Amino acid sequence: MILRAxxxxxxxxxxxxxxxxxxxxxxxxRALAGLVPLARGDRHVFGDVLYIGHRPxxxxxxxxxxxxxxxxxxxxxxxxxxxxxLRAWGVGEVMDxxxxxxxxxxxxxxxxxxxxxxxxxxLLMDEPFADLDDAGVNRLRQSIAHAREDGRTIVVATHxxxxxxxxxxARIAIDYGAATAA
Amino acid sequence: xxxxxxxxxxxxxRAERRQPDGVVAAVTFIAVLVxxxxxxxxxxxxxxxxxxxxxxxxxxxxxxxxxxxRSFDRELEDDALEGLVALPGGRDALFGGKVxxxxxxxxxxxxxxxxxxxxxxxxxxxxxxxxxxxxxxGVVALPPIVVVDVVLALRLRARAALVPILALPVxxxxxxxxxxxTSAALTGDALGALSWxxxxxxxxxxxxxxxxxxxxxxxx
Numbered sequence: 407m408i409l410r411a412x413x414x415x416x417x418x419x420x421x422x423x424x425x426x427x428x429x430x431x432x433x434x435x436r437a438l439a440g441l442v443p444l445a446r447g448d449r450h451v452f453g454d455v456l457y458i459g460h461r462p463x464x465x466x467x468x469x470x471x472x473x474x475x476x477x478x479x480x481x482x483x484x485x486x487x488x489x490x491x492l493r494a495w496g497v498g499e500v501m502d503x504x505x506x507x508x509x510x511x512x513x514x515x516x517x518x519x520x521x522x523x524x525x526x527x528x529l530l531m532d533e534p535f536a537d538l539d540d541a542g543v544n545r546l547r548q549s550i551a552h553a554r555e556d557g558r559t560i561v562v563a564t565h566x567x568x569x570x571x572x573x574x575x576a577r578i579a580i581d582y583g584a585a586t587a588a
Numbered sequence: 589x590x591x592x593x594x595x596x597x598x599x600x601x602r603a604e605r606r607q608p609d610g611v612v613a614a615v616t617f618i619a620v621l622v623x624x625x626x627x628x629x630x631x632x633x634x635x636x637x638x639x640x641x642x643x644x645x646x647x648x649x650x651x652x653x654x655x656x657x658r659s660f661d662r663e664l665e666d667d668a669l670e671g672l673v674a675l676p677g678g679r680d681a682l683f684g685g686k687v688x689x690x691x692x693x694x695x696x697x698x699x700x701x702x703x704x705x706x707x708x709x710x711x712x713x714x715x716x717x718x719x720x721x722x723x724x725x726g727v728v729a730l731p732p733i734v735v736v737d738v739v740l741a742l743r744l745r746a747r748a749a750l751v752p753i754l755a756l757p758v759x760x761x762x763x764x765x766x767x768x769x770t771s772a773a774l775t776g777d778a779l780g781a782l783s784w785x786x787x788x789x790x791x792x793x794x795x796x797x798x799x800x801x802x803x804x805x806x807x808x
Contacts, residue, residue: 439674454676463671467603476599480675
């Protein structure tokens with residue numbers, strides 16, 4: 407998907423990116439994360455970015471805890487809160503298992519625990535509700551609410567989940583490469 | 589930057605220890621080749637220093653390609669590579685970390701393959717220290733260019749076929765240097781062994797600089 411003439415500014419709080427499948431939500435988030443080259447235009451981000459794609463981005467062969475420790479250490483951060491965060495996300499019992507032996511939902515929970523273990527100012531989450539059960543959806547909603555209260559900027563791309571609407575300060579509707587404020 | 593490269597290398601080695609697919613494939617490949625060598629060319633020719641050295645380095649070159657591709661295949665599962673690249677400085681640390689971890693893996697593979705060659709072919713070693721230097725520098729010189737090639741072919745479906753085609757022509761000068769250096773160390777030519785070792789060192793430096801420049805941009 408190619409984005410054309412898209413100009414987006416997001417500030418602290420939750421911004422929702424909505425649009426049907428294949429409309430360019432992922433491309434927009436990946437562009438904000440600096441993962442796709444821009445043919446034209448600029449990208450200005452103040453501070454570090456945490457991008458959680460619609461796959462968990464955890465390396466197989468490592469445990470959930472080791473993956474999160476790697477990410478935290480790479481950013482020069484603290485690893486002490488990792489066990490607590492994984493327990494809070496309901497994967498404390500399995501955090502020392504290699505991630506390939508976890509269920510899809512458990513891998514997703516471990517990936518989302520990064521929101522709490524990497525305290526960066528900008529969070530980009532692509533379809534974060536995928537693979538989550540009801541308890542996981544509630545936990546994610548709480549996590550986003552806490553991040554919002556901490557003054558962090560959160561951008562969530564999802565085609566569903568209206569329960570996030572009440573938390574959102576802005577919405578972007580994206581449709582086949584064109585973005586509008588919604 | 590060095591801290592981050594060390595972190596990526598440690599992460600890679602830890603994953604390889606739990607899922608040693610790359611090491612197992614590389615060791616199996618080199619062991620089979622050494623075992624078949626004397627059967628195919630006959631014990632007299634197989635014990636020739638030039639032949640034994642050439643087959644050892646060819647096997648190690650293919651083992652490097654196998655181990656590197658397996659390492660990136662693991663990264664592509666669940667988009668782990670994207671998780672690393674999305675980190676600040678991740679793009680820059682990727683190349684150094686991969687090269688460092690692959691060099692460690694290849695030292696192990698070369699040690700096993702080398703010992704098998706020495707024992708099974710009953711090769712006399714005239715200059716063991718020189719041999720060690722040549723093999724170490726030859727092993728260190730292999731991963732940089734293979735990692736660059738694998739990154740360039742990363743999003744291609746036919747990368748399993750393309751990577752050897754891309755890598756082998758570039759590896760030829762290194763393989764020649766490593767083969768000649770090893771043969772010189774086996775036959776007692778100290779000056780020859782050190783000259784070829786110097787060339788291998790130069791290859792390692794040049795390709796590392798090339799990789800550090802190209803890979804961060806190519807990974808996009």
